Amino acid sequence: MNTNQFELIGLAGRLLAWYDREKRDLPWRRSKDPYRIWLAEIMLQQTQVSAVIPYFDRFLQTWPRLSDLARAHDDQVMKAWEGLGYYSRARNLLAAARLIETRFSGVMPSEEKELLSLPGIGEYTAAAIAAIAFGRPVVAVDGNLVRVFARLTATDWDPSNLSQRRQVRRVAESLLPPGRPGDYNEALMDLGATICLPRRPGCSACPLTELCLAFHQDQVDRYPAKPRRRPRPVENKIVLVLIWQKKFHVSRRPAQGLLAGLYQFDWLSPSVLREGQAADLALAQMYPGAKISWLGEKTHDFTHRQWQLGGYAVQVEARPELKTGIWVDRRTLAALPFPAALTGYRERVLLL
Ligand code: SF4
Structure with missing residues (x-):
């Protein structure tokens, strides 16, 4: 990472001040209930926030607690998921709810390692749940976050490259503010989803312009590195x-x-x-x-x-x-x- 010219030390303070003013009011942000945060994170994999909200609300009306979901009938859950796509998420959600009931006495585990042992929970989701629901000092890194940090540091990181994602995670975690890991994660998610967009990022509204190397080099469009795409059969x-x-x-x-x-x-x-x-x-x-x-x-x-x-x-x-x-x-x-x-x-x- 090249931070010789533009230090990222002030990043968390600026980001959180912006987040406190501008954060999106999303239904899963109204509590720290790990079940809700987990459900939202699973639904948000590959799916837009606006599409997730009605499904999230309906799921919670039908299965307000994790124990309710664990007892649900498979077909009922698949039906409730209909239209959201990537149905393995629904099957894994149900399997994980049942495992939490039996293996963890109905209590969502708080450590990443345990979360990773559950079906449907990968590195990103485990870190997001650990940070947001349990305040663990970790950062969930997805393609959006790689893009933000690739631009901030003017580095050719490729969002599809797993080892580069881990490098981004180390950088992002080195800047974690004490006491607010959940907000830091959600602020980065909001920045990637609403300001630092893949095309035409809203740099004029970004709280991090002063720190952003790509912005100062006028090379925002160059980052992140573009993955090579294979044609879809x-x-x-x-x-x-x-x-x-x-x-x-x-x-x-x-x-x-x-x-x-x-x-x-x-x-x-x-x-x-x-x-x-x-x-x-x-x-x-x-x-x-x-x-x-x-x-x-x-x-x-x-x-x-x-x-x-x-x-x-x-x-x-x-x-x-x-x-x-x-x-x-x-x-x-x-x-x-x-x-x-x-x-x-x-x-x-x-x-x-
Ligand atoms: S200044 Fe622009 S490119 Fe840099 S982080 Fe902000 S939105 Fe992204």
Whole structure:
């Protein structure tokens, strides 16, 4: 770190004075209840604050205490999570709540090492809970924080590089103010989320301009180092909604892997399509006499892949022989936890 020209020693004081004036009023900041802070941190992984707030409020209404969540039914939790994405977070949340009940007598552990032993809690979340809920002198470092410190120190840190994240953590922790580790963490989070943005940071409103090396060098856009991106693979898939006597055929995805444990419609296997054959022709041959309706196209982005979907509803007279899955009525279909990629198709077929 180059702090020869611009010392960061006054950073915490300036940052906290700004935070005391400008901090965001967020529902999980209204108490130091470790359960609330943990729940918020899990929901905020990969998700915007504005999207998290209604889910956070609903979760707390349904499961006000950790012990309530630990006793919840899996499907109920998955349903409550529907639309928030990255469903492994919900499964891990539930598994961790149950572990806290059994292994830690229902009390959220306060040490990072113990927190890290719980499903779904990585380095960032463990440090955030330890600092905010328990006042431990640690700093949670995510991509936003790497960006802020890369600019402050004009260093080519790359947010995707784990060892560089740890370097940033050491720097940030060396500047921790005594007695306010939670506020220091939240102030840095606010700065990264509202001022020191990836593009066009609001340096004129930043409490740290005087200390910021990149700002003084007029090189803010140069930092942080840009990670090399690999192109995301695209998967073309055809969704098949089979309807028989006003019932819909669904199955549950495997307990592990992408969208684990959620429900889905059937897929038209590419092997069914002969070269160049349109899907509706293939469906007409597979289900003679069925009423076939096109449900439209949809693109859904995951972190590491993209689904390009086309959907068909196939209303059949005779019950097809299917080895797996169940037939459900409208009400059940609407209540089952479904991945966001398929909820648009579900809404369409519920109107048929
Ligand atoms: S001065 Fe600008 S670049 Fe530097 S920390 Fe503040 S917002 Fe970020």
